[in-house]
Amino acid sequence: xxxxxxxxxxxxxxxxxxxxxxxxxxxxxxxxxxxxxxxxxxxxxxxxxxxxxxxxxxxxxxxxxxxxxxxxxxxxxxxxxxxxxxxxxxxxxxxxxxxxxxxxxxxxxxxxxxxxxxxxxxxxxxxxxxxxxxxxxxxxxxxxxxxxxxxxxxxxxxxxxxxxxxxxxxxxxxxxxxxxxxxxxxxxxxxxxxxxxxxxxxxxxxxxxxxxxxxxxxxxxxxxxxxxxxxxxxxxxxxxxxxxxxxxxxxxxxxxxxxxxxxxxxxxxxxxxxxxxxxxxxxxxxxxxxxxxxxxxxxxxxxxxxxxxxxxxxxxxxxxxxxxxxxxxxxxxxxxxxxxxxxxxxxxxxxxxxxxx
Numbered sequence: 001x002x003x004x005x006x007x008x009x010x011x012x013x014x015x016x017x018x019x020x021x022x023x024x025x026x027x028x029x030x031x032x033x034x035x036x037x038x039x040x041x042x043x044x045x046x047x048x049x050x051x052x053x054x055x056x057x058x059x060x061x062x063x064x065x066x067x068x069x070x071x072x073x074x075x076x077x078x079x080x081x082x083x084x085x086x087x088x089x090x091x092x093x094x095x096x097x098x099x100x101x102x103x104x105x106x107x108x109x110x111x112x113x114x115x116x117x118x119x120x121x122x123x124x125x126x127x128x129x130x131x132x133x134x135x136x137x138x139x140x141x142x143x144x145x146x147x148x149x150x151x152x153x154x155x156x157x158x159x160x161x162x163x164x165x166x167x168x169x170x171x172x173x174x175x176x177x178x179x180x181x182x183x184x185x186x187x188x189x190x191x192x193x194x195x196x197x198x199x200x201x202x203x204x205x206x207x208x209x210x211x212x213x214x215x216x217x218x219x220x221x222x223x224x225x226x227x228x229x230x231x232x233x234x235x236x237x238x239x240x241x242x243x244x245x246x247x248x249x250x251x252x253x254x255x256x257x258x259x260x261x262x263x264x265x266x267x268x269x270x271x272x273x274x275x276x277x278x279x280x281x282x283x284x285x286x287x288x289x290x291x292x293x294x295x296x297x298x299x300x301x302x303x304x305x306x307x308x309x310x311x312x313x314x315x316x317x318x319x320x321x322x323x324x325x326x327x328x329x330x331x332x333x334x335x336x337x338x339x340x341x342x343x344x345x346x347x348x349x350x351x352x353x354x355x356x357x
Contacts, residue, residue, distance in 0.1 A: 001353050004102055005048045005094070012038065012045040029209075037208045040107045044097050051094060054087040095353065099171070099345040103205035103280070109170040110147070110204050110273040111162045116179070118197020123156025125182045125307075126199040128330060130160050133173075135332025142166030147266045148254040161254075161270060163206070173203045175341040178302045184309035194310060198303075206269065207276040214272055220244045221264070226255035241267045250274050319344045 015038040018024045024031055061083060064076035098104050113129050115122040137144040143165040150158040164173070181198045189195065226240040240255030241263040252274065254267040306315045312326045314337065321340050323329065329337060 001098070004098070005044075008041055008102075008105075009045055009048055012041045015041070033209045036107070040105050044094070044105045047090060047094050047097060051087065051090045054083060054090060058083050058087060092350075095349045096346055099342055099349050101174075103174075104168075104171040106170040106205045107167060108163070108165045108206040109173060110206050110270060111164060111173065111176070112159065112202040112204075113157065113162075114159045114200050114202075115157065116198035116200055118182075118195065120152060120154050120156060121182075121186045121195055122197040122199055123152045123158055124154060124186075125180075125197055126157040126160065127155060128182075129180060129199055129201065130157060130162070132330050132332055132334065133162070133176075136334045137164055137166070137169075139332055140166055140169075140172075142169050146256055147270055148256050163266075163269060170203070170205045172338050172342070174205075175203075175304075175338070175345070176201050177203045178304035180305050180307065181303055182307045182309070184307075204273045204277040205280070206273045209272075212272040212276050214268065214275070219246060219271065223260065239263055243267045243271050245271060245275065248275065248278060250278070316341070 015034055018034045019031075019038065024034055058080065061076040061080045064072045065080075067073060111133065113126050113133075115126040118125070134144060145163045147161040147163050149160040152158060179198055179200050181196060183194055183196050185192055186195050220243070222242040222244070223238050224240050224242065225238050239258055239260040240253065241260065242251065242253040244251050250271060252267045252271045254263040254270070257263045257266070304316060304318055306313075306317070307326055307330070308315070309326065311324070313322060313324050314326045314329050315322045316337060319340060321337065323336060325333075
């Protein structure tokens with residue numbers, strides 16, 4: 001934990017220097033990227049600096065206790081309990097801020113929602129999940145944009161990729177990664193039988209441009225005509241972009257915009273995010289002996305949640321949470337679910353790291 005916090009502090013100090021660098025100041029794009037990363041770390045680093053300062057004061061007070069001056073010893077005895085109380089409170093707040101891992105402070109993420117087993121019903125469920133997250137994002141005043149989507153003729157989504165930006169966006173949404181199962185009677189079901197279908201959600205922290213170096217010769221770019229449901233053309237110009245990363249084989253495509261330039265920019269965002277996620281997963285595997293949160297594994301194959309329409313019930317299987325207000329949750333009131341997941345993660349953090357000594 002201390003190692004992670006020291007790395008964050010070191011990076012923040014690097015960013016502070018970059019904000020004064022003439023080369024950075026002369027580039028609006030670079031300046032914007034540095035400022036965004038600086039802002040995302042500021043809250044965490046400010047708290048960590050406060051913790052280090054309090055630890056320094058406690059160390060000085062202990063030295064005074066060992067000294068010969070009775071007045072200084074008396075002063076230290078009076079100050080130490082309050083300093084320790086402040087230090088413990090600061091440590092608890094830091095644990096809360098870092099709940100969810102090293103990327104908890106990031107203010108940008110990419111969310112991918114894909115229809116799983118269940119055909120058209122699964123695609124409609126993927127649309128319902130998109131609407132749920134969209135309403136929640138609007139309530140949080142986060143910025144949300146569609147990076148790419150593959151709609152179906154019935155109005156569902158085979159896949160939809162979103163970019164989200166806002167305070168603590170990744171910290172709150174990361175635990176949505178995994179398999180989501182729905183149980184309901186489809187509109188097309190004449191006999192009223194309950195069907196089960198599924199969708200998968202992946203939430204990935206979006207890196208800053210400076211964190212993932214990507215050159216044009218690192219990937220192949222294909223340009224093609226965008227098409228919609230049933231194969232009909234969305235537009236007559238070749239504006240859709242497909243990027244294939246040579247080293248990893250990762251393929252990304254974007255066709256939502258009519259502009260080739262905009263599709264390319266969005267595709268690069270998704271590609272960089274997937275490359276960063278792959279690097280993060282590799283690092284997690286190297287540290288596999290360390291504690292890994294039950295809710296934070298991000299395994300897309302893991303069934304994390306069931307949405308039961310007949311009973312108006314949502315169940316999160318990771319933390320044994322059951323709520324009988326599915327209609328409200330699907331309307332965007334995800335707060336009780338996300339707060340319960342974050343609270344569980346905080347308790348895991350406290351159990352793993354204990355009190356700061």
